[in-house]
Structures are given as C-alpha cells and as structure tokens.
Amino acid sequence: MSDERFLSTAPIGQIAIDILSPRAPVEISPSTSHESIVSLMDGTLGLICRAETYIDGRILDAGKNLKVLGRPGVGYDSVDVVAATERGIPLIYAPVGGFAVAEWAMAAMLALAKRIIECNQMVKSDKWSQRYSVELDDMTEKTLGIVGFGRIGQHLARLASPFGMRVVAFDPFVDRKLARSQNVELLELEALLKISDYVSLHPALNDSSRGLIKSEHMQIIKNGAMLINASRGGVVENLEILADALDGGILSGVALDVFPEEPPLHTHRIFEHPMCLCAPHMAGLSKLAMFRILKSMANDMLAVVDGNTPKYCVNPEVLNK
Structure with missing residues (x-):
C-alpha cells in the first residue's frame, strides 16, 4: 500500500529512520496529543511510542493496519500492554542501553x-x-x-x-x-x-x-x-x-x-x-545508549512486520497468532 508508514509520536533518532524507511516512510507526529496520533494512525504499520504519549486502546483501534509497537528503551509503562495484547499487537522494547x-x-x-x-x-x-x-x-x-x-x-x-x-x-x-x-x-x-x-x-x-x-x-x-x-x-x-x-x-x-x-x-x-x-529524564540518553536502543528497536519492528521473530518483545505470546 502506498500510504503505509511508520509513525513516531515524537522526534526519533536518525538510525531508526535509516533502518525503517527502506520498508516504509517514517513520519513524525507534529504533536504528542492523542488527537494528533489518532489522526495519523490510518495506514500506520508500526508505531514508535515515545514516553510523552500514553498509548491506549483508542489509539490502537485507530490503526487498522497496525502490526507492531516499538518502545525505545527498557520501560514500557507509557503503553497499555493489556490493550495491545488483546488486539494481538506485539510490543517491542530495547533493554540494551x-x-x-x-x-x-x-x-x-x-x-x-x-x-x-x-x-x-x-x-x-x-x-x-x-x-x-x-x-x-x-x-x-x-x-x-x-x-x-x-x-x-x-x-x-x-x-x-x-x-x-x-x-x-x-x-x-x-x-x-x-x-x-x-x-x-x-x-x-x-x-x-x-x-x-x-x-x-x-x-x-x-x-x-x-x-x-x-x-x-x-x-x-x-x-x-x-x-x-x-x-x-x-x-x-x-x-x-x-x-x-x-x-x-x-x-x-x-x-x-x-x-x-x-x-x-x-x-x-x-x-x-x-x-x-x-535531570529531565535523560539518564539513558547517551550517544551510545540511544544508538544501540534505536537500532535494536527498529530491527525488531522490521522483523515483526516481515513475519520474523524479534529479539525483545514484551508480549511474545501474540507473535504466533
């Protein structure tokens, strides 16, 4: 589909864009508000979930073609994991930084x-x-x-x-x-x-x-x-x-x-x-850490989209469904 995309709820590092963009364009939401994210979910294959926005069932339901969620880091309390699991959507995380x-x-x-x-x-x-x-x-x-x-x-x-x-x-x-x-x-x-x-x-x-x-x-x-x-x-x-x-x-x-x-x-x-x-919640945002995190997350998101097994998944029980 020509309108397929990866969507990030906030700005994301270039390494993630470089990995994902050959598969589909990467779009950055102009706002972290629910309304903005919901309006862009149509055609979204993968959603990169930055911490500023809580990803709930309303956002997930707006993504009819949504195949994967990605959290750039080890914490995923900004995502409703139960809602994602109920909808069969894998949540990728990156415990490498x-x-x-x-x-x-x-x-x-x-x-x-x-x-x-x-x-x-x-x-x-x-x-x-x-x-x-x-x-x-x-x-x-x-x-x-x-x-x-x-x-x-x-x-x-x-x-x-x-x-x-x-x-x-x-x-x-x-x-x-x-x-x-x-x-x-x-x-x-x-x-x-x-x-x-x-x-x-x-x-x-x-x-x-x-x-x-x-x-x-x-x-x-x-x-x-x-x-x-x-x-x-x-x-x-x-x-x-x-x-x-x-x-x-x-x-x-x-x-x-x-x-x-x-x-x-x-x-x-x-x-x-x-x-x-x-500090403004940036202890884990060092150059090397973010490089490793974004690379791991993007590669695992691609794996899910292409039907392969990711390395780090919060809810692996949904992968074979």
Whole structure:
C-alpha cells in the first residue's frame, strides 16, 4: 500500500529512520496529543511510542493496519500492554542501553558526595575562601544499596566495585546465587535502607513497585543517606517525603532523573534544596545508549512486520497468532 508508514509520536533518532524507511516512510507526529496520533494512525504499520504519549486502546483501534509497537528503551509503562495484547499487537522494547542509566546514577552519587556543583560555583563566584566550610563525602568503604537488581542494577554494582564499596540489593525476583556471583548480598528492603549510605532505585514500574518507597521508610533509612532515582518517578510515593527528609537532615542528598509527573512543577520546594540534583529524564540518553536502543528497536519492528521473530518483545505470546 502506498500510504503505509511508520509513525513516531515524537522526534526519533536518525538510525531508526535509516533502518525503517527502506520498508516504509517514517513520519513524525507534529504533536504528542492523542488527537494528533489518532489522526495519523490510518495506514500506520508500526508505531514508535515515545514516553510523552500514553498509548491506549483508542489509539490502537485507530490503526487498522497496525502490526507492531516499538518502545525505545527498557520501560514500557507509557503503553497499555493489556490493550495491545488483546488486539494481538506485539510490543517491542530495547533493554540494551541500561549501562548509561547506571553510569548516570554513579555520576550523581559522585556529584553529591564530592559537592561538585557547589564547589564549581565557589570558584566561579569568587568564594574560594569558603572551601573549608564544605565537607566532602566518600565512596570508599561505604555501602551502596541497589533497589531493583536487573540489568541496570547489576551494571551499577559492577561500577561501584572499583570504588571499594560494599554492595547490597533488594529484588524479590532475583536468585541469591546470581547476586552472590557478583559479590552482592540480597536483603529485604527495610534492612537495606537501614545500612546503606547510598540508595539507588532501579526497579521496573509495576503494581508491586509503584509507591515502593513510602514516608515510613524515611523513618528507618540510615541517617545522612543519599537517595538516587533513575528508574520511574512512581517508585517513590511522592516528592514531599523526599523534601521532608532533606529538610530534616534524614537524607543528605537526593538525585532525581524521574518524577511522579513529568515535567514536574518547577516551583516544588524540593528544587530549592542545594543537595537536590535533577535531570529531565535523560539518564539513558547517551550517544551510545540511544544508538544501540534505536537500532535494536527498529530491527525488531522490521522483523515483526516481515513475519520474523524479534529479539525483545514484551508480549511474545501474540507473535504466533
């Protein structure tokens, strides 16, 4: 059909376009709104689902020729997987760029511990004399608690090892033998929070992890710990509990790449705290990570369209139907 296309709900990298366009043109929706996406679904073979738009049954039903969905990354909470599965539409994902998220988490820990942003401003604002007023923290001989020990969590553990850190993890779905093989001790969440100097959150967002970190956990977390969240904003109950913990000195630092609502309200009081380090959900958007992610996703989308088996599919049960 001459009007067949691949549609992306938001701008996508050139490597994906180069892979997909020989099969059918790649069109970028001018808006991330549902109305815009729905209006372009006729003739769409494959839909690239960026995080800005929630892909629900209404959008799927508008694509009469829709054969595949593609999510450029490991998370797919912006897609109604049940609706896609009920309609027999495979959802491709690309769990090949998690190393970049792990690197960001380590960089955030270092930035907070070494007060890099604050020290940078001292030099640039003629406050050199204040250097003795800032206490830098360490990584060596500290304990890193990783919540969610999948690909990203395991990569972070490997990054932490050369720093001489003790690494513990919480993940009810991971085998203890796997953790031990990486010199990581599996603990219950509460036990991990009590002993960790740094807590880094990396679970997938689902019913069991939504709101996993609650206000009561701020009462048991090690005093002065630093908390990093580069998973999904919904893993933490809300920003208020983190702001309260910072203001009360329970947490000495917080680094957030993700938020309960994105973009967050920039006037929230947590952003006024000097030890709150933030990024606009881009920890996984490094050059190499995005190249690998887009290449993997595009190739798997093509495989589905051409009747072949993809490498990474969220709902593989629909492939043979």
